[in-house]
Amino acid sequence: MQYLPVFLDLKTGPVLLVGAGELVRAKLRVLLAAGARIRWFATDGNVDLAGLRDDHGQIQCVDGDPLSTDLAGVIAVLCAGAGDIGVAMSARARAVGLPVNVMDDLTHSSFIFPAIVDRGDVVVAIGTGGTSPVVARRVRERIEALLPARIGELASFIGEFRKTINPVIAEMPLRRRFWERIVDGPIGTLVLAGRKAEAEAALHGIGDPTAYAGADQAGRSEGHVTLVGAGPGDPDLLTIKALRALQDADVVYYDELVTPEILDRIRRDASRVPVGRRVGKPGIGQDAVNKLLIDAAREGKRAVRLKGGDCFVFGRGGEEVDALRKAGVSYAIVPGITAGLGAAAQFEVPLTFRSKALRITFLTAHKERDAEAVDWSVLTDTKMTVVVYMGMTAAPAVRAGLLAAGRSPQTPVGVFAKVTRADAQAAVGTLDQLPDLVARIDGGPAILIIGDVVAHSAPWRQQNLSRVIAQLLEPA
CATH class of the missing domain: 3.40.1010.10 (Tetrapyrrole methylase, N-terminal domain)
Incomplete structure (x- = not known):
């Protein structure tokens, strides 16, 4: 480990920021989010604060030479887009023992900025020793995706009750188990779902916190x-x-x-x-x-x-x-x-299409008797897309029901199997061909999509292209 991760309270003193352009604005956004008080020397003279949320007057724009400014009380020096001044500021900061960061310059920096996941009271810092900020950002994106959006609210929620609960539970192992139960159990789930009032009521409803913590060996009594x-x-x-x-x-x-x-x-x-x-x-x-x-x-x-x-x-x-x-x-x-949406996305079947397909019906027909029980007369509208789940076995009955109800035998249909998987298959044609299309599929699970929208699908376009090419290659 080349760098020690440290969380610095930026409210304890001002941060000296030197630089210009979009690079320094990026640093301003991070510092503002951390509640820092900032002395900014804009090396290009442009102190435009548009787009920066400085609601509490945290930014002080300073004129003059940053190399001669008073550093008393300053807790850190940052340079971004500062050019040669950054190197000189680094030497000055080091001379008086101040931590300094010169953006993209490890040689003249005594600390580096991590990629940050900010969830309020929960903050995650990711570093690569300054070698690859892109890798750090990719790791941050993965962590961002995995962390609940309200994880910081959960930490804050626990913080509100620690002073009340901890003195009641004398033993540290039981105290830890109590909070594990809160975090992992229904109360934590309520907080993460944005139902804080209910979570507070549930926590207040715990009569004996010590007994609650030792309810069972797993540390939980409620599943x-x-x-x-x-x-x-x-x-x-x-x-x-x-x-x-x-x-x-x-x-x-x-x-x-x-x-x-x-x-x-x-x-x-x-x-x-x-x-x-x-x-x-x-x-x-x-x-x-x-x-x-x-x-x-x-x-x-x-x-x-x-x-x-x-x-x-x-x-x-x-x-x-x-x-x-x-x-x-x-x-x-x-x-x-659901499989119908998965098939639509993978094979480019627009289940609705302006002026052509205005309604969707989802139904299941696992067996022939399931299909026979369907009232097909309500499914004959040409502007309705019909999605049939588990319909391979009942395909002949599905076809018979729709044709008997008056749906055109030339209605486009598709059989889509194992959708979104690497071994997904598709067979497209018309309603009167439905059982034959099913026979071309090598096993399910599969869904049937029936309606004019199938003619807009990728398999339909490919099939038509193949037919045109075959016709062009036929001998005159």
Whole structure:
């Protein structure tokens, strides 16, 4: 470690800033965010403060020669866009023992600026020893994505109650366990969700903090269930909240459609329990799944119910929420990208199109009898896109129902399988060809998209291009 990360309280004295241009303005924004009092020597004479939020008069623009200014009380010297003056200021600052940073000049700097993640009371600094600011920024972007937006509010929330709670819990291990329970449990979840008043009420409702801290060996007495939509298959499409839930989980109950790549994002020491229905097998049943979730929560575990796509789009998430609510179990819901939207994005199928497709209907037809139960007469509008989930087996019945209801046999349709995955497939054609299109697909899961919008898709354009090329190559 070449540099020691240190957090400097910039409110203890003024910072001397020397420089000009956009480089110095970038430093001004950082210093203002940290609450610093700034003496700014603009080396080009331009002291325009437009776009800088100096609401408290933190910036003092100083005329004259910075090399002869009084340094009494100054806590640090910064130079950005200062040219040769930066080198001279560095020598002067070092001579009196002041920390100095000359931007992009390690030789004349005694400290460097890290890339910063600012979440209020939570601040993360990332450094590369000044060798690669671009790498530091990339690391910062990853951390920015992973940290909850309100993590600073959670730290502030704990800070408000520490003086009240800590004297009540004499033993340090129990005190630490108490705050771990607050951070990792339902109270922390409420703060991160922006429900601070409810979190305060829950914390005030803890009768005996010592007993609460020692409730069980895991340090939790209240469990929590998070329903997480895993999306259609690509792990990069998981939301940040979904990743966070998978990393926090003690146990994950997952469906058959969840891909191995997504399961790899689960915390390594979390239990993984498959509960999905496998092809040709009945599965354990919804009531049994509900019981597993409730039992896990009552054991004090953080449980995740991981579903392919979105929990509330043919995912039975509503049934599970009802069961959890009736059992008095704390729960949260994290949406996922449903397969219809995944297919639309990957294969460029605009599910709506101005003046051409004004409505979308999502339905499921896993078996032929499911398709026969659909009222196809309400789905014949040519300006309606129909998205059928789990429709490969029932494709002949889907075609028959739409044709009998009056939909044109020339309506464009597409069969899109394993969407967003590397082995995704597509077959496009017309409604009267639907069963043949399904036969061209090498296994599911797949969805059917029916409507004129399919003619705007990438596979449709490619198919037409191939047909034109074949015609041009035919012998005269």
